[in-house]
Amino acid sequence: MNIDLTDKTAIITGSTGGIGLAIAAGLARAGARAVIVGRSPESVEAALKKLTDATGRTDIRGVVADVGTAEGCAALVAAEPETDILVNNVGIYGAQEFFDIDDAAWEEIFQVNVMSGVRLARHYARGMRDRGWGRIQFISSESALNIPTEMVHYGVSKAAVQAVARGLAKVLAGSGVTVNSILPGPTRTEGAVEMMRGLAEERGVSATEMEALFLRENRPSTLLGRFADPDEVAAMSVYIASPQASATTGAALRVEGGIVESIA
Incomplete structure (x- = not known):
């Protein structure tokens, strides 16, 4: 399968390392103009160098913004007003006893893991809809279906991400814009x-x-x-961003190694 994303712009949040960086590299190799997003100039610069060296692309752009906040989302939108592909990858996690997770921790994980994607999709989906083509992805987790006792708040936030993705896919039905969530396992x-x-x-x-x-x-x-290796997760993301995946929307696509005990 030859995936060609030439002339498409792709914004990937939380992309200075890990799964996000692997997705950015995969999309760039497929021809997309990748925009990486991170919280510090140093991390963004380092990621830009890695991607340029790895892909040979000289058109990869970087934006410094903390999209876990409303102000950071606004800064990203100001720097990159439009995109064809949006990958809501940014996320935080950490093991914590349920009874020790206070309101502030719940609020933080929702702002970063859920509201970042809500805010960015709310903006970018409009342009995609008007142009009749677009791809929105939410990086969820197998923890959304298999809530881990060691970090309940994380699992709940990832379940919310899947709900947002499914709801937005219904909002954009028939528009040429697809919305899906991807569920990695331990990576x-x-x-x-x-x-x-x-x-x-x-x-x-x-x-x-x-x-x-x-x-x-x-x-x-x-x-x-x-x-899993981050590139294995990225391969799913690149496919779902492709024109070939035009009939896949509203789906929760698992790259979790069969952890979830379900055939659905």
């Missing part, structure tokens, strides 16, 4: 590697052994039996 991002390293030190095992232990203890239903 070997920088954050996950650091988390495994810390747990490995506590348990007195190697980081590789810790990944296997984590899956066995926390995601025992995995069929893949390993952490």
Whole structure:
């Protein structure tokens, strides 16, 4: 399959590392003008260099904005008023005992994981609808269907993301704009590697052994039996952004290694 996104602009939030950076690279290789978004000039500059070196593209742009806030979303919109592809990837997570998750933590995770996508989709979807073509993606998680006891607030926020995606797909029905959510499972991002390293030190095992232990203890239903690579998640994102995926909308697409015990 030859995916050609030439002349399309793609904004990917939270794209200075991990899954977001892999998606930006994949879209750029497919011909899109990628716009990466991060919270600091240093991280954005570093990501721009990585992407330029990896793809050979010289038209990749960067925006410094904290899209976990209304002000940051407004700053991104001011810098990039229109886009053809929007990937709402930015997100935060962290293990925390349910009884210790205070109102501030719930509010923060909703602002970053849910409201960032709501605000940006509210703006960019209008232009896509008017032009008759567009792709909006929300990066959810298998934790939306398999709420983890160690971070209930995260799972709830990702379930909300899927609800937003499904609702917006219905709003944009027949417009030429598709809206989907993507559900990764445990993925070997920088954050996950650091988390495994810390747990490995506590348990007195190697980081590789810790990944296997984590899956066995926390995601025992995995069929893949390993952490995914960010590029494996990015491959789904690139396809869903493509013209070939024009009949896929309102879907929750899983790249979670079979953790979710469901055939639907």
